[in-house]
Amino acid sequence: MKQRNLLKKLFISLILTTPIMSNAENIFFHEFKTTHNVVPFDRIQITDYEEAVDAGIEQANKEIAAIVNQRSMPTYRNTIIALENVGELLNRTLNTFFPILSADGDDAMNEISIRIAPKLSKFETDMTLNERLWDRIKYVYDHRDKLNLDTEDAMLLTRTYKSFTRSGANLEGEAREQYRKLSAELSELTLKFEQNTTKATAAYQLWLKKEDLTGLPESSIEAAALAAKENGKEGEYMFTLQAPTYMAFMKYSDRRDLREKLYKDYNSRCTSGEFDNTPLIKRITEVRLEIAKLLGYKTYAEYSLEETMAENPTNVYNLLNQLRDSYKPAWKKELKELNNFVKELEGKKIDLQAWDYSYYSNKLKNAKYAFNDEELRPYFELNHVIDGVFGLATKLYGLHFTENQNISVYHPEVKSFDVTDNDGNFVGVLYTDFFPRATKRGGAWMTEFRPEKIVDGVSQRPHVTLTMNFTKPTETKPSLLTFYEVETFIHEFGHGLHSLLAQTKYGSLSGTNVFRDFVEVPSQFNENFLTQKEFLDSFAKHYITGDSIPQELIDKVVTASQFGAAYSCLRQLSFGYLDMAYHSITAPIDDTHKFEIDAIKDVQLFPVVDGCYTAPQFGHIFSGGYAAGYYGYKWAEVIEADAFQYFKDNGIFNPEIAKSWKDNVLSRGGTETPMTLYKRFRGQEPTVEALLIRDGIKKAKK
Numbered sequence: 096m097k098q099r100n101l102l103k104k105l106f107i108s109l110i111l112t113t114p115i116m117s118n119a120e121n122i123f124f125h126e127f128k129t130t131h132n133v134v135p136f137d138r139i140q141i142t143d144y145e146e147a148v149d150a151g152i153e154q155a156n157k158e159i160a161a162i163v164n165q166r167s168m169p170t171y172r173n174t175i176i177a178l179e180n181v182g183e184l185l186n187r188t189l190n191t192f193f194p195i196l197s198a199d200g201d202d203a204m205n206e207i208s209i210r211i212a213p214k215l216s217k218f219e220t221d222m223t224l225n226e227r228l229w230d231r232i233k234y235v236y237d238h239r240d241k242l243n244l245d246t247e248d249a250m251l252l253t254r255t256y257k258s259f260t261r262s263g264a265n266l267e268g269e270a271r272e273q274y275r276k277l278s279a280e281l282s283e284l285t286l287k288f289e290q291n292t293t294k295a296t297a298a299y300q301l302w303l304k305k306e307d308l309t310g311l312p313e314s315s316i317e318a319a320a321l322a323a324k325e326n327g328k329e330g331e332y333m334f335t336l337q338a339p340t341y342m343a344f345m346k347y348s349d350r351r352d353l354r355e356k357l358y359k360d361y362n363s364r365c366t367s368g369e370f371d372n373t374p375l376i377k378r379i380t381e382v383r384l385e386i387a388k389l390l391g392y393k394t395y396a397e398y399s400l401e402e403t404m405a406e407n408p409t410n411v412y413n414l415l416n417q418l419r420d421s422y423k424p425a426w427k428k429e430l431k432e433l434n435n436f437v438k439e440l441e442g443k444k445i446d447l448q449a450w451d452y453s454y455y456s457n458k459l460k461n462a463k464y465a466f467n468d469e470e471l472r473p474y475f476e477l478n479h480v481i482d483g484v485f486g487l488a489t490k491l492y493g494l495h496f497t498e499n500q501n502i503s504v505y506h507p508e509v510k511s512f513d514v515t516d517n518d519g520n521f522v523g524v525l526y527t528d529f530f531p532r533a534t535k536r537g538g539a540w541m542t543e544f545r546p547e548k549i550v551d552g553v554s555q556r557p558h559v560t561l562t563m564n565f566t567k568p569t570e571t572k573p574s575l576l577t578f579y580e581v582e583t584f585i586h587e588f589g590h591g592l593h594s595l596l597a598q599t600k601y602g603s604l605s606g607t608n609v610f611r612d613f614v615e616v617p618s619q620f621n622e623n624f625l626t627q628k629e630f631l632d633s634f635a636k637h638y639i640t641g642d643s644i645p646q647e648l649i650d651k652v653v654t655a656s657q658f659g660a661a662y663s664c665l666r667q668l669s670f671g672y673l674d675m676a677y678h679s680i681t682a683p684i685d686d687t688h689k690f691e692i693d694a695i696k697d698v699q700l701f702p703v704v705d706g707c708y709t710a711p712q713f714g715h716i717f718s719g720g721y722a723a724g725y726y727g728y729k730w731a732e733v734i735e736a737d738a739f740q741y742f743k744d745n746g747i748f749n750p751e752i753a754k755s756w757k758d759n760v761l762s763r764g765g766t767e768t769p770m771t772l773y774k775r776f777r778g779q780e781p782t783v784e785a786l787l788i789r790d791g792i793k794k795a796k797k
Contacts, residue, residue: 123147123188130502131524133511133558134191134544137503141203144192148211151185152218158182159222162231169231171242175252178232179601187545189215194542198562199506199534205290216282220275223262232259247766251601254765257402263390274389281382284375289718291370292711293536299364300326301334301357308332310349312469315340317569336361337531338538339566342579345453346468358450362707372711373687379717381683396678399723404612404730404769408679411726415671417783418664418729419698425661425792426700433459449701452662460658464651468577471648475581476638477529477565477574483634484588485512487624491753492596492761493517496525506532514595523547523595526560529574530567538714539563539583541590541607541618548602557606559594561587573638578652582622589621590614598762605764611720612727613734613769617761620735626656627747657791662700664729664790669695671726673709674716678723687711734773736789737781 121143122135129135158181167173196204222228235242236256244252263274302323308316318340319332326333334340334357341361348354365372383395392398396408405411430447436459437451438444447455461467488494495515502511508530514522526544531537544558563583568574576584593614594606607614624630628649635644676694677684684690691708692699715721738756745752759776774780787793 121146121150123184123191124150126187130499131513131521131556131558132545133502133524134505135503136505139191141207144188144204145207145211147184147188148192148214151182151188152214154184155182155218156221159225159228163225163227169234171235171244171248171252174231174235175255178228178255179251179603185218190544190546194544194560194562195505197536197540197542198528198560199532200293200536201534208286212282212286213279216279217275219262220278223259223264224266224271224275229259229264232256232264247600247604250766251604254603261390261398261402266389270389274386277382277386277389281379281386284379284382285718288372288375288379289536289714291365291372291375292714292718295364295370296336296537297533298370299336299360301360302328303332303334303353305332307350307353308348310347311344312347312472314469314472314566314569314572314575315343315347317571318567321567321569336364336537338564339531339577339580342453343577345450346457348454351451351454354450354454355448359704359707362704362709362712365711366706366708372717376677376687376710376717377684380677380680383678383722384680384683394679394681396675396723399678403610403724403727405726408675408723411671411675411730414730414733415668415675415726419668421783421787421792422661422664422668422790423698426665429659429661436462447701449704449707452701456659456662460655463658464655466648466651466655468579471578471635471644471652472575473637473639474635474644474648475576475578476636477576479634479636479638480576480581480584481527483630484585486633487585487621487630488588488592490748492592492757494522494592494595499524508532521556523556524558525591525595526558528560528562529565531564535562535564536714537564539587541587541594543594543606546602546608547594547597547599547605549600554598557594557597559591561591563587575638578625582625585621585625586618589618592621593617593761593764596757596761597764599764599766604766607764609765610769611724612730615728615731616735616738616769619728619731620738623735623739623742624747626653628653629747657789660790660792665698665700667729669698669700670709670713670715671729672698673713674721674723674725677710677716733783733786734781736786737784738773738777740785740789741777 122138122140123143124147126132127135159178162174162177162181165173192204192207196208200208232255236252239249239252242248242252263271263278266274303319308319311319316332319334320329322335322340323329323331323333334344336357341357344357345354348357364370367373380395387393387395387398390398392401394408396411400407400411405414433452433455434444434447437447437455440455440458445451457467485494485496488496493516495517496512497515499511499513502524504511504526506528509526509528512525512527514525516522524544528535539562541559541561544560545555547557548555561584563580565576565580565584566574590607597606599605602608628646631644631649631652635649636642637644673691673694676690687710688708691710692703710717715725716723721727739747742749742752742756755776760772763772770780784793788795
């Protein structure tokens, strides 16, 4: 999942105040005088952030005052463009602070985030509730038909107007103050939710002996031994709830009792104790409902979906229900096959539980296709994968990546690359950050230290970062990735390309600043290449012998790509239904556990486990900007499957189609509606057909 729209997101996500300090040497007070104007991490003091935020808010308020105090009539240039350019110092600071908070946020950074959150919330609320500023924006919008604006300017005007109306600009009297209070409270709640999840994950340790490790691959055992050694207990084995550790354990451990324990520990995080998110869930959804009602909507989902491709809850449920009805019969067949396999394997019937699926489905997959993910690891050495993923952008879009060791980075494991095109023109800077650490939140994401936009007639090229939590090197092996980790990398790289290839006038419309249910299209589109032999052949080489991945293994990967498609889809739908349920409430929730059971009962895959549920760790919707938007992954999947089918029909590296994809989709950001951009590329609207065929749910027409 990616981080984007950084300032906007964290205006809604954070929290108190400190006096403005006076440090004339504060690194953020002026544009960075560095190569490509990148962030000089080696010169930043932690006190710089808070000081720069305070100064940035003060500067931005003066800039807003200058807009509203001018005597001239409101125009597009003196109001809309002027507002677009407000807050250079503040944006420069926050575009650095928040990515680092997620990727390398220690206690001091977290404390700063708590102190600055209410300031940011107050700043945005003060701006959107500034009646004189709103009057100017409304005047320009009401006279838009006489302005002769081009498409991008018209979109900026529309998005500016709607962002204000959706943030309470039309409210009056007591309603304005109520909105202000609710917004401040929501920022505090969402920040606390994210911090609880991160801390609960980081605090967990499962210590095992050698005899407990049966079934685990050597890579997992070495990683656990290294983790134990780093924690001062050499000779033991430490397992955590970080994704690489957890997923490998659930897939390979022969110890059903330990799989059950780890599953329950993972899925009961933040359900009680010091990091309990349950009361936060109740209040977050209640506050969102109050805000929605205040703005004239029946539910938060109605409010949230207004500015999306889906437009309303009915269309979301139509998609979810269509996919549920298409995939549920296939899941029944998958489950029957799995049950029969397990009975034959174990010599008895086993009542399959949630902690059994990864383990037994992996064995069934191996039996059917005679390979497992561990066979692939030697061919997915990280440096080879980097070459392959970057090489995909070279072949499709003519991009080239050159490591620049002279650029300062925020952690020794981070690398930076200059990105150029075939003509040698500078495209942007890409940072990569691959491995877990205690100061990094879980998951994977893309964000920007600087967005693309036009400044004084010149394109300001973006600085993009990709942050993951991959299998670390051990004392005897380099970083060898699973297929899923490679898929995650190429996914986030798709987000990165959306930003790097941007060619727009305004930062707020650039790159990934698109409708939320379209933002995953470029990233999920990229994943399709991993089942294409021509792409795998380009980089998948054995890390010791240098041999290319064998053809028979590629064939198995491709053949196995449809394995478990129904399970994967229904699991994803369960998240979408849960999200929609929480944000379609019309009254506060009493029992969150019962609420979750009811919300996903139509797509429940295994028996409910007491004490285990999704919501307390569901950062996407409670702290990550996807409230009433998680369905967007499936919405985007329909679109990207349709797009890739167009590539497949004409050659996956077809230069004309790749150029059209780049020019009509990747480079245009949010300058037009997503469907307009897509139809310009494809010539028609997408249908669900390509997705059903790709997943083996429906046969292709001959």
